[in-house]
Amino acid sequence: MASSTRLAAILKAVMHGQPNALNDSHYPSWHLAPVTGLLNDPNGFIHFAGRYHLFYQWNALGCQHQHKCWGHWSSEDLLHWQHEPIALMPDDDYDRSGCYSGSAVDNAGVLTLIYTGNVKFEDGSRTAWQCLAVQNSTGGFDKLGPALALPAGYTGHVRDPKVWRHGEHWYMVLGAQDQQFQGKVLLLRSENLHDWQNLGEIAGSGLGGLGQAGYMWECPDMFSLGDRNWLICCPQGIAREEKRFLNTHASAWISGELDYETASFRHGAFHELDAGFEFYAPQTTLTADGRRLLVGWMGVPDGEEMCQPTVSNGWIHQMTCLRELSARDGKLYQQPVAELQTLRAEEKVYHGSADNAPVLEAQRLELLLECQGDITLNFADNVILQWHQHELRLARRSLKTGEWLYRYWVGAANRLQILCDHSSVEIFINDGEGVMSSRYFPPHPAQLTLIGRAEVQARYWSLRHCM
Ligand code: FRU
Incomplete structure (x- = not known):
């Protein structure tokens, strides 16, 4: 679909859909939710030039997992969020089946998005490109195209780049599925965000004592907190236990030591990040005063989604509240962000x-x-x-x-x-x-x-x- 046609369709959908969503008695009054259509993963969470930005996977045209764009909110105080122009639409060959999840960085004063261009083929196969876009003077984003093709040795399920700066380099963790259908997290390095070197697998099914741990790991996030590194990830297909990992797909953390020189991550066991019915694809960022915040999608891609009654009012899903992370006794703690107390x-x-x-x-x-x-x-x-x-x-x-x-x-x-x-x-x-x-x-x-x-x-x- 051409950009202008898609934009017109989205505008129409929002104008028609918004009153139904906002008048729905289930619509949240202090959580972020779509004004129409489907929201899933938080993307590109960042504090940049005095404002917080939170992007999100958004199908404005319906409640199905299709036509994924990046919606965009910004906020000064982490409480009041304003709508910004749609950041990314899947209108190029390399992202035509969806502008999938990713992250944002401040590249020498330029707000830069790194996202997955998803491409599905008629025979059911797919490929994925890790792509770049930069903010322009109108607040919108100009796509720069793919920076990374499928790494050798993996299926078309390679996505959700989370990028950060460490020392002189940019680093990326990327969710992947290898040719044996094992979920993995890859670590990559770049000097300029455009050219990436794959340093290898740092965690995944069959690695680091985890045993069989799923056929695909989505939405990885790596950060340091306290005296160690923490990897958040969403393994798909891990075994249900009697009282843990009971959702269709799980969100988990593992902690350890990331060695940037040898590109290895010595880590411990898996821990469930949230034991409720709806939680997936979380992403973290640092606040202006150095707190590590997390926001998740309060949803799970499962067979029950479409039974949610809000679908009849044309919208589905919301974000979790923002949570501050802390490391205590080797565990990852989450607490509602302090700003919420002002409500x-x-x-x-x-x-x-x-x-x-x-x-x-x-x-x-x-x-x-x-x-x-x-x-x-x-x-x-x-x-x-x-x-x-x-x-x-x-x-x-x-x-x-x-x-x-x-x-x-x-x-x-x-x-x-x-x-x-x-x-x-x-x-x-x-x-x-x-x-x-x-x-x-x-x-x-x-x-x-x-x-x-x-x-x-x-x-x-x-x-x-x-x-
Ligand atoms: C996780 C996920 C990501 C993907 C996005 C597509 O919920 O499947 O792996 O990038 O959603 O919307």
């Missing part, structure tokens, strides 16, 4: 048995909860959290079959921070040692009821609208 309205407090606690209005809620016994949190009869001494169990009905499905976080949880926004619940456990993120679609106004004889200490706030 808190008047503080309310409750001490007493869970059974006598007031019913809480769950549409825009932050709840800090401590409890020493077993209690249940009932989110509008749609999501049920059972808080046991050594385990959290989250239950939600399948949107497809109606059967109850479960997710778990195993460990002693003594403190929860819960964020609700219309159709989402994010549960932070023990100051961020674990997180469970899920969408749910309750009748509104949704209520949260605490059940159980145990004593609870609760502080809670209604959160102000900020989108």
